Amino acid sequence: MIEQTLPAAEPLSCCPSLTMKPLGQDDAVEFARLLKAVADPTRLRLVSLVAANVSNEACVCDLTEPVGLGQPTVSHHLKILVDAGVLDREKRGVWSYYSIKASTLEKLAAFLSPA
Amino acid sequence: MIEQTLPAAEPLSCCPSLTMKPLGQDDAVEFARLLKAVADPTRLRLVSLVAANVSNEACVCDLTEPVGLGQPTVSHHLKILVDAGVLDREKRGVWSYYSIKASTLEKLAAFLSPA
Numbered sequence: 001m002i003e004q005t006l007p008a009a010e011p012l013s014c015c016p017s018l019t020m021k022p023l024g025q026d027d028a029v030e031f032a033r034l035l036k037a038v039a040d041p042t043r044l045r046l047v048s049l050v051a052a053n054v055s056n057e058a059c060v061c062d063l064t065e066p067v068g069l070g071q072p073t074v075s076h077h078l079k080i081l082v083d084a085g086v087l088d089r090e091k092r093g094v095w096s097y098y099s100i101k102a103s104t105l106e107k108l109a110a111f112l113s114p115a
Numbered sequence: 116m117i118e119q120t121l122p123a124a125e126p127l128s129c130c131p132s133l134t135m136k137p138l139g140q141d142d143a144v145e146f147a148r149l150l151k152a153v154a155d156p157t158r159l160r161l162v163s164l165v166a167a168n169v170s171n172e173a174c175v176c177d178l179t180e181p182v183g184l185g186q187p188t189v190s191h192h193l194k195i196l197v198d199a200g201v202l203d204r205e206k207r208g209v210w211s212y213y214s215i216k217a218s219t220l221e222k223l224a225a226f227l228s229p230a
Contacts, residue, residue, distance in 0.1 A: 018159060019166035019215060022181065028156035028163075035154035038227075041143035044133060044150075048143075051134035051230065066137065100134060102229040112153075113224040114217040115166065 015107070019115040031111055034104070037084030042067055043077050047086060050098050057090075057099040130222070134230040146226055149219070152199030157182055158192050162201060165213050172205075172214040 016027040023031075038044060045067055050058045064074050078098055081087040085104040090097045131142045138146075153159060160182055165173045179189050193213055196202040200219045205212050 023163035032156040039150035041147040048138035109224045109228040
């Protein structure tokens with residue numbers, strides 16, 4: 001076996017796991033930011049409402065009534081979710097339509113799954 | 116088929132999913148609290164250090180140096196993780212030993228997995 005003399009490579013940002021090995025500071029900051037984006041009851045409800053909509057997408061106009069909040073507040077929460085990559089936004093006409101970005105939820109679930 | 120005339124049962128607290136159906140307020144509050152507990156870079160690193168320890172447990176004395184923080188600060192973060200059910204704590208002699216509560220991470224990963 002050839003001895004590895006090169007310094008260990010930086011952890012790949014591909015698929016870090018919380019419980020596989022000590023987490024580097026960069027991954028810790030990245031996942032903390034993502035977790036913070038969803039660590040709010042209203043934002044969790046908005047994500048679930050978008051996912052549950054028959055067309056798999058929703059506009060602000062579909063979401064204000066179920067969460068009982070005004071449009072500016074709902075738009076603020078949606079922006080946080082889009083910035084974190086949890087939701088995708090597509091502008092069509094006067095409305096923006098939001099859909100689930102499944103790859104981000106998959107990445108987060110894989111990260112948290114116990115090794 | 117017998118028509119269901121009873122009111123729909125409350126969602127079981129067993130295994131709610133973020134993207135299966137609209138999330139109830141109680142589940143949203145519960146999962147937001149759990150997510151907040153781990154949505155911090157230092158707490159993520161502490162969880163990963165506990166998991167990576169050879170004995171699958173660690174005391175505060177094992178954790179202060181790797182995260183570069185004093186014992187009171189590390190103890191404060193560990194308390195938040197224990198209160199959220201992410202870590203278990205067992206007192207033996209003068210030290211408390213922390214281990215991963217895998218069921219909580221499993222529940223959180225299952226909750227976030229896209230349907």
